[in-house]
Amino acid sequence: MNKLLCMLELQQTLNDATNGKGWEKGTTKEGKSINWRRCIYMESAEMIDSFGWKHWKSIAQPTDYANLQIEIVDVWHFVMSLVLEFTHIHGAESIQELATRISQTPEFQKLNQDDTLSFGTDALLMTKIENVMRLSLIPISAEMVGALIEEFFELAHMGALNMTQLYRLYVGKNILNQFRQDHGYKEGSYIKIWNGQEDNAVMKLAWENNPEMTPADLYSALKTAYPA
Template identity: 55%
Template sequence: MDKILQMLELQQELNDATNGKGWEKGTTKNGKRIDWKRCTYLECAELIESYPWKHWKNIDAQPDYENIKIETVDIWHFIMSQALQEYKIHHLGSIEDLARDICQLPNFQAFTQTLTPTKKDYYAQIETVESLIKTLFCDNANATTKLIETFIHISMMSGLNLDTLYTLYIGKNILNQFRQDHGYKEGTYIKIWNKEEDNVTMQSILEENKNITPKALYDALEEAYPKG
């Protein structure tokens, strides 16, 4: 449960810092409306774009699984945020209760295991992502837990188990903090570093330093950030 709880706590901290305390009511400190469902389905669309699903172009292309992993982590940010909001607004329990509920989902135990590489049917993967989008707009009481259960399925299909999701999430969380500290909200942040997106640089740093601390990762991003 520790890694799930840590991710939820970090997401709460990031949302508090970015949107202001009380964001769970649906509005940022600047008066902007928050719609986590819209955030999630747009990220799902970006994930689907990483698959060569188009029948009219690049028909021999292969899925970009490295980017699929990054998009999956982005989706996780928003799904956690939606769950944190619903648990707070509807008095469903504490962050610890939410973490415990996630750990009791039917497919969570498999999510904690080392993944065995298998032949991947990317059309089936796309359909699973689309099923998550459908679940977003269900109004029944179990919609959030079903959403997270489907997300776990997507993660495993994307090649992520709990450990790898956690590592990439920590990396993206620090990158999001770095972005906010360097003018992301104001529109002055530079996203392309040495001809590649900052996501790619962050991933490379993590691959080269498996046990890097959050502070060391932040410092490495600072070192790599384009100057001037």
């Protein structure tokens, strides 16, 4: 399975469903302005809160590495959305061609290895996060998009994620978000606690029980577990 292509296609589908067809033009179906660069730097700022960086408050706060990885995945949603938007506007390549080109970069190749990973130092991680923020603040161009992808992959690697782990965390959240929308999340009728477990925990357990399942399989597993 081409995990990168799968994630790009899932993000395209999610954006189409949530924002409406043609979201690449910069507005949702309700006419709300879309700014993926702002999404990236605001989520990156939240990522920094995983660290006890405040020298005047809670100085003994330990780094929450589990939350850091979740925030990395959240930023990945928006990085892919920006890349898909830029690619669509300029009509340079298909999603398949985009995935092939990205997969040939050294940063992706490093992330695609299943070697034992470890977290970078907090100082280096925060510098890398701030690099992602800095890139998201400059005018968009092919060079900016390419550099942003490279910096993100390096951040993910420093955050002890390889492509398999990034894929599982991303797909899990993507499919759960789709499932929530399909079962009354916006209307307020969605049930978040399933037989004593939060839906996030049910989703993670489904992955653990079957690590090789497809996104469609995960959706089916959630549908089976959901309390009617």
